[in-house]
Amino acid sequence: MRRAVLPVLWVVMALLALWYVAAIPMNIREVVTEAERGGAEVWGGTAAERQDRSAWALALRNPSVALNGWAQERPRLPAPHQVAQELYASTIGEEVFGRRGFFQTGELSNRSLVYHAGVTLGATVVGFLIGAAAGVLLAIGIVHNRAMDMSVMPWAVISQTIPIVALAPMIIVVMNSVGVQGLLPKAVISAYLSFFPVVVGMVKGLRAPDRMQLDQMHTWSATQAETLWKLRLPASVPYLFASLKIAIAAALVGTIVGELPVQRGGLGARMLAGSYYGQTTQIWAALLMAAVLAAFLVWLMGWLERRTLRAMGVPA
Amino acid sequence: MMLVILAILVWIGAWALNGWLTRGGRHRSPVVRTAVPLIFGATVLLVWELLVRGLEVPPAILPAPSRIGATFAGNLPILWGDFVQTILKGALSGLAIGVAAALVVAVLVDRYDVLRRGLLPVGSFMAALPIVGVAPIMVMWFGFGWQSKAAVVVLMVFFPMLVNTVAGLQDTTQMQRDLMRTYGAGYWPTLFKLRLPAAMPFVFNGLKVAFTLAMIGAIVAEFFGSPTQGIGFRISTSNGALQLDMVWAAILVGALAGSAVYGIISLIERGVTFWHPSQRT
Numbered sequence: 155m156r157r158a159v160l161p162v163l164w165v166v167m168a169l170l171a172l173w174y175v176a177a178i179p180m181n182i183r184e185v186v187t188e189a190e191r192g193g194a195e196v197w198g199g200t201a202a203e204r205q206d207r208s209a210w211a212l213a214l215r216n217p218s219v220a221l222n223g224w225a226q227e228r229p230r231l232p233a234p235h236q237v238a239q240e241l242y243a244s245t246i247g248e249e250v251f252g253r254r255g256f257f258q259t260g261e262l263s264n265r266s267l268v269y270h271a272g273v274t275l276g277a278t279v280v281g282f283l284i285g286a287a288a289g290v291l292l293a294i295g296i297v298h299n300r301a302m303d304m305s306v307m308p309w310a311v312i313s314q315t316i317p318i319v320a321l322a323p324m325i326i327v328v329m330n331s332v333g334v335q336g337l338l339p340k341a342v343i344s345a346y347l348s349f350f351p352v353v354v355g356m357v358k359g360l361r362a363p364d365r366m367q368l369d370q371m372h373t374w375s376a377t378q379a380e381t382l383w384k385l386r387l388p389a390s391v392p393y394l395f396a397s398l399k400i401a402i403a404a405a406l407v408g409t410i411v412g413e414l415p416v417q418r419g420g421l422g423a424r425m426l427a428g429s430y431y432g433q434t435t436q437i438w439a440a441l442l443m444a445a446v447l448a449a450f451l452v453w454l455m456g457w458l459e460r461r462t463l464r465a466m467g468v469p470a
Numbered sequence: 471m472m473l474v475i476l477a478i479l480v481w482i483g484a485w486a487l488n489g490w491l492t493r494g495g496r497h498r499s500p501v502v503r504t505a506v507p508l509i510f511g512a513t514v515l516l517v518w519e520l521l522v523r524g525l526e527v528p529p530a531i532l533p534a535p536s537r538i539g540a541t542f543a544g545n546l547p548i549l550w551g552d553f554v555q556t557i558l559k560g561a562l563s564g565l566a567i568g569v570a571a572a573l574v575v576a577v578l579v580d581r582y583d584v585l586r587r588g589l590l591p592v593g594s595f596m597a598a599l600p601i602v603g604v605a606p607i608m609v610m611w612f613g614f615g616w617q618s619k620a621a622v623v624v625l626m627v628f629f630p631m632l633v634n635t636v637a638g639l640q641d642t643t644q645m646q647r648d649l650m651r652t653y654g655a656g657y658w659p660t661l662f663k664l665r666l667p668a669a670m671p672f673v674f675n676g677l678k679v680a681f682t683l684a685m686i687g688a689i690v691a692e693f694f695g696s697p698t699q700g701i702g703f704r705i706s707t708s709n710g711a712l713q714l715d716m717v718w719a720a721i722l723v724g725a726l727a728g729s730a731v732y733g734i735i736s737l738i739e740r741g742v743t744f745w746h747p748s749q750r751t
Binding site for chain 2: 157158161162163165166169180230231300301303304305306307308309312314315316317319320321324328331332399403406407410411414415421422425426428429432434437438440441445448452
């Protein structure tokens with residue numbers, strides 16, 4: 155335990171330290187301008203001259219104000235604690251203590267990240283379930299029908315090399331124009347993105363039983379359905395979960411990108427709004443929330459995998 | 471209505487043809503192997519065309535393939551500009567930087583056990599995150615030009631490449647390393663003559679994943695701001711103007727570029743890892 159956790163902790167701390175250090179030169183120009191406006195004597199000459207000086211020089215020659223880079227209102231790079239504060243304020247702060255929060259009104263506030271994460275999570279999960287189910291069904295078809303295999307498989311493989319997510323804005327707009335709104339268009343995108351990894355992984359999994367095992371089923375005069383149910387499907391479980399982990403991460407990206415064109419809630423909408431209004435801390439908080447969501451979803455898949463494999467009696 | 475019935479007939483006919491082609495021993499011939507997917511692809515396009523015409527679907531919802539093709543052919547200079555902007559400048563430059571950085575870090579990580587135990591879990595965690603979300607931040611930092619897209623791409627491709635390369639560097643057996651020891655090879659000769667070549671199949675697997683990610687990163691970053699050029703820019707503006715044929719043409723550019731680069735990577739892979747079982751057929 156200690157051997158596993160300590161190095162990770164060191165790396166995370168080093169990254170945080172790097173982040174703090176980087177925040178100083180990133181924000182120094184605004185800091186110096188602000189200090190000058192406040193009447194302080196700053197090194198570097200006039201604003202025009204400062205443009206030509208390097209950020210590090212400005213930071214080192216103005217040591218008294220440089221650390222203000224960690225406390226800017228609208229920083230180019232917010233310090234970690236600023237992001238953490240924003241995350242707290244827009245989740246617990248907004249919901250528990252806010253005027254429009256859950257504790258006051260009984261509904262999630264539409265300014266809180268909990269609400270936006272919920273919107274994104276709903277569309278991601280619905281889309282993922284549709285995409286994964288369709289993928290498994292198509293894979294079963296491909297394994298049992300050679301015509302389907304030879305027609306569809308090459309396209310499924312090629313489709314992995316093209317940036318399908320570019321379709322997202324179009325799908326949103328088209329579905330809007332035919333009157334479908336809300337969760338469904340985003341779910342279609344995430345279904346589409348999670349579909350192909352599941353097909354490719356599942357076909358590999360269903361083909362995992364070797365000749366000998368298939369022959370064994372044959373000697374028991376098992377029907378195709380029985381072979382599928384008792385041999386192929388159990389053998390495909392590890393492959394299925396490996397591709398489900400990829401698929402759910404892809405589904406989340408699809409939903410976030412799908413939220414960009416329609417500004418009606420969701421983490422993607424928060425990011426775009428933050429980028430329009432220069433609210434960097436808000437972008438970082440939304441990003442962190444998306445990271446938490448992704449980590450949770452992938453962890454959930456891993457947990458399901460371990461549970462399933464244990465229930466099937468596979469030694470962990 | 472005639473066209474819709476025709477579409478259904480074409481579908482059934484092509485399905486029967488493919489069924490016939492793949493029955494018995496015929497499916498082993500190389501001609502059939504390439505013909506079957508092509509027939510399927512052509513059928514999908516034909517049915518799409520017939521259905522769009524037969525049901526008179528407005529082009530603002532789904533343009534017919536012929537119309538997309540015409541738009542593609544009629545706007546080649548514009549689309550070429552988009553290709554250069556997004557793929558060559560944004561995706562490939564970012565990919566080169568990200569992959570180079572990942573290779574260097576991977577060698578370091580592999581050398582120092584503390585780094586491996588610390589950085590690798592963080593790397594696998596980061597590889598699963600929706601890193602494309604940093605796009606608005608990078609656009610804010612590096613401006614609307616290709617530099618911000620390259621920065622997003624670097625971040626996106628770094629962690630998958632790192633995880634794959636580290637796994638590859640550990641893919642030598644004790645016997646092989648012992649053999650190098652008996653030759654009196656130190657760390658660096660072992661690295662360059664045994665372990666890096668042995669890692670190449672993993673590196674190329676990572677590269678294939680990374681390139682797709684690079685294109686996604688470059689295109690999505692353009693949704694947050696771009697010069698008046700680029701695949702992502704073309705998609706978002708044409709989408710706003712309901713010129714869906716142009717959107718499809720831009721996606722076609724992405725698809726062609728993706729398949730082409732994938733093909734090139736596979737060719738290089740075949741040359742570099744000719745000794746690996748998966749390449750010996």
